[in-house]
Amino acid sequence: MAKSSFVDFKAVKAAITMEQVLEHYGLLDKFKRGADSLSGPCPIHKGSNPTQFRVSVSKNIWNCFSECKHGGNTLDFIARMDDISIHAAALKAIEWFGLDPGAMSGSSDEAGEHSDETPRSSPPPKPKPAAKPVAAPENSAPNKPLKFRLDKLERSHPYLAERGLTEATVIDFGIGFCAKGMMADRIAIPIHNPQGEVVAYAGRFPGEPSEDTAKYKLPQGFRKSLEIFNLDRALKEPKERPLVIVEGFFGCMNLWQHGCRKVVALMGSTMSQAQEELIRKHTDRQSQVIVILDEDEAGRAGREDIAVRLARFVFVTVHGFGEENRQPDQMTPEEISEITGGAK
Numbered sequence: 001m002a003k004s005s006f007v008d009f010k011a012v013k014a015a016i017t018m019e020q021v022l023e024h025y026g027l028l029d030k031f032k033r034g035a036d037s038l039s040g041p042c043p044i045h046k047g048s049n050p051t052q053f054r055v056s057v058s059k060n061i062w063n064c065f066s067e068c069k070h071g072g073n074t075l076d077f078i079a080r081m082d083d084i085s086i087h088a089a090a091l092k093a094i095e096w097f098g099l100d101p102g103a104m105s106g107s108s109d110e111a112g113e114h115s116d117e118t119p120r121s122s123p124p125p126k127p128k129p130a131a132k133p134v135a136a137p138e139n140s141a142p143n144k145p146l147k148f149r150l151d152k153l154e155r156s157h158p159y160l161a162e163r164g165l166t167e168a169t170v171i172d173f174g175i176g177f178c179a180k181g182m183m184a185d186r187i188a189i190p191i192h193n194p195q196g197e198v199v200a201y202a203g204r205f206p207g208e209p210s211e212d213t214a215k216y217k218l219p220q221g222f223r224k225s226l227e228i229f230n231l232d233r234a235l236k237e238p239k240e241r242p243l244v245i246v247e248g249f250f251g252c253m254n255l256w257q258h259g260c261r262k263v264v265a266l267m268g269s270t271m272s273q274a275q276e277e278l279i280r281k282h283t284d285r286q287s288q289v290i291v292i293l294d295e296d297e298a299g300r301a302g303r304e305d306i307a308v309r310l311a312r313f314v315f316v317t318v319h320g321f322g323e324e325n326r327q328p329d330q331m332t333p334e335e336i337s338e339i340t341g342g343a344k
């Protein structure tokens, strides 16, 4: 077995808490909080009785008194939730919570420990906040504001109506079909930086493109990981309203059209380090964020990661649709108002 695959389970367990794990699964707000406990329906066997599953917050252990008739620690919980081994659960925890893989490997030469059995002399395990993920340094050159505007965009292109957008929304977002130029034959969508300057146009193919044609085209050199779509306008909304985060342009425009004005799009199902920093910069400990990504594999993986990272500095709620392939651009006004708490 490769050296790096030794995992010091104790070190991983010591570094994470049940609360973090529940938060990761978007479960924390579904549980009732007691003095040192959290209780709710069992997420493992998917029960409904609100007292069947109990977590000790200080001990970081859980128990299901119903169908599972089982309990355990944080890693046991991840292993059961994802139906994987403890070893795989530990590796996931390292990744999700940005733990230092070296410190969790149990194979580090200086420590000389090669197993789960940490010597008694080591400090007692205690939960500590997860460290920041180790990310490759990003080129920090910002996207330059454009010196031109795409004008003469066709606002009444049938594709826009097909996507359910009203004329007012089309005009508000400044989008439209581009007949010529770099976004020729595409719906041009201006992307603004937080100061409200246009830094790029994205080009959406109006319809289902053939295999050799990209759905979206972005200008060369533009780094979308540095921007959050519609953030400039979301920032003008009242501070106490929740910030809704979706994946795509059309999801963002749909929510906006139906009155949820404090909405932004990551332009993908992952959140870059720079996007995380942007959100951190414009929020505080009292801020609320609602994450609504597409209900597919990428969306589910993305929202888990995003929730864990944002939960370090804001209140995060994750919305899952529970129906494969549903996404924010298909949400009805009722759904939007229900999920965002009528957030305007």
Ligand SMILES: [Zn+2]
Residues within 6 Å of the ligand: 042, 043, 044, 045, 046, 047, 064, 065, 066, 067, 068, 069
């Ligand atoms: Zn259970």
